[in-house]
Amino acid sequence: MESKKIKELKVSAIENGTVIDHIPSSAVFQVIRILKLEAFENMVLFATNLESKKYGKKGIVKVSNKFFKPEELNKISLVAPHASIIEIRDFQVQQKTIVETPDRIKGIVKCFNPNCITNIEHIPAIFAVVDKEDTRLKCHYCEKITTCETMEFR
Amino acid sequence: MKNKSLVSINDYSKEEQLHILDIAQEFEKNPVQTILQDHVIASLFFEPSTRTRLSFESAVNRLGGKVVGFSEASNTSVKKGESLRDTILTVANYSDLIVMRNPIDGSARFASEISPVPIINAGDGANQHPTQTLLDLYSIRKTQGTLDNLDVAMVGDLKYGRTIHSLVIALCNFNTTFHLVSPVELKLPSSVKMHIKERNLTYHQYTEMDEVLPKVDVLYMTRIQRERFSDPLEYERIKNVYNLHKGMIEDTKDNFRVLHPLPRVNEISVNVDQSPKAYYFEQALNGVFVRQALMTSILGIK
Ligand SMILES: [Zn+2]
Numbered sequence: 299m300e301s302k303k304i305k306e307l308k309v310s311a312i313e314n315g316t317v318i319d320h321i322p323s324s325a326v327f328q329v330i331r332i333l334k335l336e337a338f339e340n341m342v343l344f345a346t347n348l349e350s351k352k353y354g355k356k357g358i359v360k361v362s363n364k365f366f367k368p369e370e371l372n373k374i375s376l377v378a379p380h381a382s383i384i385e386i387r388d389f390q391v392q393q394k395t396i397v398e399t400p401d402r403i404k405g406i407v408k409c410f411n412p413n414c415i416t417n418i419e420h421i422p423a424i425f426a427v428v429d430k431e432d433t434r435l436k437c438h439y440c441e442k443i444t445t446c447e448t449m450e451f452r
Numbered sequence: 453m454k455n456k457s458l459v460s461i462n463d464y465s466k467e468e469q470l471h472i473l474d475i476a477q478e479f480e481k482n483p484v485q486t487i488l489q490d491h492v493i494a495s496l497f498f499e500p501s502t503r504t505r506l507s508f509e510s511a512v513n514r515l516g517g518k519v520v521g522f523s524e525a526s527n528t529s530v531k532k533g534e535s536l537r538d539t540i541l542t543v544a545n546y547s548d549l550i551v552m553r554n555p556i557d558g559s560a561r562f563a564s565e566i567s568p569v570p571i572i573n574a575g576d577g578a579n580q581h582p583t584q585t586l587l588d589l590y591s592i593r594k595t596q597g598t599l600d601n602l603d604v605a606m607v608g609d610l611k612y613g614r615t616i617h618s619l620v621i622a623l624c625n626f627n628t629t630f631h632l633v634s635p636v637e638l639k640l641p642s643s644v645k646m647h648i649k650e651r652n653l654t655y656h657q658y659t660e661m662d663e664v665l666p667k668v669d670v671l672y673m674t675r676i677q678r679e680r681f682s683d684p685l686e687y688e689r690i691k692n693v694y695n696l697h698k699g700m701i702e703d704t705k706d707n708f709r710v711l712h713p714l715p716r717v718n719e720i721s722v723n724v725d726q727s728p729k730a731y732y733f734e735q736a737l738n739g740v741f742v743r744q745a746l747m748t749s750i751l752g753i754k
Pocket residue numbers: 409410411414415416437438439440441442558
C-alpha cells in the first residue's frame with residue numbers, strides 16, 4: 299500500500315485516458331513521437347527511469363482523454379515490445395492489454411538504406427516484420443533488413 | 453503470367469519460372485518471328501548496362517517489336533529532376549511493357565505499383581536482377597538436362613553479388629547442394645543462407661576452389677571487385693587465388709560446365725575459353741531467348 303502511494307506521487311493519476319506502462323526508459327520519447335503526442339492538446343504525463351522489478355528501469359506515459367486504436371498502439375511495439383496498455387475511466391482500470399507487433403509497418407520507420415527509393419522519392423516505407431523478438435524489418439522496396447540498431451523514425 | 457510484372461525472382465513461383473524456361477526453349481529453336489509486330493516495348497536505362505540492354509532490344513527486334521526509350525539518364529527529363537513516378541506514368545502512355553534498369557534500390561517495385569503497364573526489372577541498384585537468374589536457370593537446365601539435385605559451386609564475391617543471391621534463392625526450389633567458395637570477408641550473407649536453411653538443403657563453405665571442382669556439376673564464377681577491399685595487397689592475393697585456368701578443370705566430371713554472368717576480368721583465364729566445359733558465352737546468348745519468353749508471356753502472346 300505504502301509503495302503504491304509513492305508511485306502515484308511520482309506520476310499523477312488521470313481520470314480518463316490511456317496509461318502506457320513498461321516502456322524501456324530509453325524509448326519513452328520515441329513512444330511520444332510515434333503516437334504523435336507532441337501535437338496533442340490534452341494533458342500528457344510521462345516519466346523515465348522509474349524503478350521496475352521486472353525491467354530494472356522503465357518509463358511510463360499517461361494520456362488524458364484519449365483512447366487509441368489497437369493499430370496505433372501496436373506501432374510502439376517496435377521500441378517497447380512489452381508495453382502494457384491500461385484504459386482508465388473515472389480513475390478505474392477498465393481494460394489492460396499488451397501491445398502486439400504487427401506483421402506490416404507503413405510510414406513510421408525510415409528504411410536504413412540511403413539508396414532506397416523510399417529515401418529518394420519520399421514515399422512511405424513499408425516493411426514486413428520478419429522477426430518480432432529482435433525487431434527485423436524487411437523493406438518492401440529494396441528488400442534490405444532494418445534492425446533495432448539502424449531504426450529511425452520518420 | 454499475363455500483365456504480371458517481374459521485379460524479384462520470387463514474384464514468380466517455381467512453376468511459373470519453369471514455364472518461362474519452356475517457352476524460351478521454343479524461341480531457341482525459332483528465335484526470329486513477327487509476333488511482337490504490334491507492340492512497343494519501352495527500354496528505360498537510367499544507368500548504362502550495354503550488355504543487358506542489347507539483350508532485351510535484340511529479343512524484341514527479332515520478334516518484330518519496336519523499342520522506345522533511353523540508354524542513360526543524362527539527356528533526359530530525369531536529369532532535369534523529374535520524379536520516377538512521372539517518368540513511368542508518361543512512358544506507360546507510349547508502350548505496352550516497360551523494361552527498366554535503375555541504380556536506386558527498390559525503384560522497380562515502386563514502378564510496378566504505380567505503372568498501368570507491366571514492368572520487367574532489368575536491375576535495381578544492388579537489389580535484384582531477375583532476368584539474369586532466369587537465364588542462369590535456363591543455362592543450368594540446358595547443360596545438365598535437369599535442375600534437380602545438382603551440386604553447384606558459387607565462387608567469388610558472394611557477399612555483394614546480387615546475381616549470386618537471386619540464383620541461390622531460385623535454386624533452393626530444386627534440392628541443390630551448394631558449395632560456396634569465397635574469401636572470408638566476402639561470404640554469403642546470413643539473409644541469403646536463411647533460404648538454404650529453411651529448405652533443409654546442404655551447403656559447404658570453402659576459401660579455395662581446388663578441392664571443390666571434381667565434386668560439382670556447375671561452377672558459377674563471379675568477379676571480385678577491387679573496391680571491396682580496404683587493403684590493396686589483400687586484393688592482389690585474393691585475385692590470384694580465385695583464378696580458374698585450364699589445368700584446373702581437367703579432372704572434373706564430364707557434365708561439368710563453367711558459367712559466369714560476364715563481364716569477366718581475370719577470374720577465368722582465356723585458355724579456358726577453348727574447353728567444351730566453358731559455357732559463359734552461350735549463357736549470354738540464352739538471355740535473348742529467356743527475355744523473349746518473358747516478354748511474350750507478360751504480353752499474353754505466349
Ligand atoms: Zn528500403
